Amino acid sequence: MSTVTHPPEIAAEHLPAVPLTLEGASMLHQMLRVRWTAWKQLADSERADIALEASNMLVEMEREASGQSAIFSLLGHKGDLILVHFRRSFDELNQAERKLAGLRLWDYLEPSSSYLSVVELGLYDSSLKTYGALAARGIAPFSPEWSAEIEEVLARQREAMAPRLYPDMPPHKYLCFYPMDRKRGELKNWYRLPMAERQRQMHAHGMVGRRYAGEVKQIISGSIGFDDWEWGVDLFADDPLVFKKLIYEMRFDEVSADYALFGTFYVGIRCPAADLGKWLGG
Ligand code: 76R
Secondary structure, three states: OOOOOOOOOOOHHHOOOOOOEEEEEEEEEEEEEEOHHHHHHOOHHHHHHHHHHHHHHHHHHHHOOOOOEEEEEEOOOOOOEEEEEEEOOHHHHHHHHHHHHOOHHHHHEEEEEEEEEEEEEEOHHHHHHHHHHHHHOOOOOOOHHHHHHHHHHHHHHHHHOHHHHOOOOOOOOEEEEEEEEEOEOOOOEHHHOOHHHHHHHHHHHHHHHHOOOOOEEEEEEEOOOOOOOOEEEEEEEOOOHHHHHHHHHHHOOHHHHHHEEEOOOEEEEEOOHHHHHHHOOO
């Protein structure tokens, strides 16, 4: 009688703690303040020329095939404008930034903040499933066989998720942007929770979010290693009250109630680039 021997199953504590993620478009938010005093001192015709040059460049960027840009008029003291850019790479983002810096209008703008990130889809469900299945087969994490299987899962998901990884600029009128962290405190530390527990909480988070699917478009971008917070949250909607309701409801959800830390909130109203001259009072 022959017995088939299986390699021993790998225990959960030896599996990677980090979930699989898919990365897509590079994102830059530019918060800008207008130097109104200097701007208003210009002759009307000069203002019109300068505004037209900027407006033309931004109209092109709105339609850029490799990733779009959009202008929002910011409410409150945190700045006057927020430009949101999606591009294929950091190099392209940097090119866009430098092209804009070359505009004459840039002499009348100054940055009040900025945020650099990459569109991120967290794959908690597939991570748990895939890590578990490979562990049951005794395939050691980070072995060549393990890496090949993981890459296959990622490649499949990347293809299925392409429209979400490289999104078009949502057409909605209002934007709400803010950066976030997950808590790393002495008592509450997201990064110390077992994968299965994080997956459970993120699943519940997604279920709350899904009820708002028709009213709000959410884009989560990862910024660990790129900026001062861990994620950027962009919400787009045609009614700003939806932001308040969704974010309020999420505060009661376990993962937000226990682990969410929030940065500065920015709310803006879409300003089509063609209307920039009018917006500048020209
Ligand atoms: O991407 C997906 O749709 C899959 C499920 C999902 C993930 C992985 C999801 C769904 N989110 C994910 C990740 Mn979210 N989200 C926020 C906020 O946290 C708060 O209390 C407020 C900030 C909102 C309003 C929101 C909305 N989400 C994340 C992450 C990364 C965390 C990680 O990976 O550890 C953060 C920081 C975060 C925060 N989320 C949704 C929404 C909405 C509306 C959905 C459902 C989208 C849909 O199904 O159409």
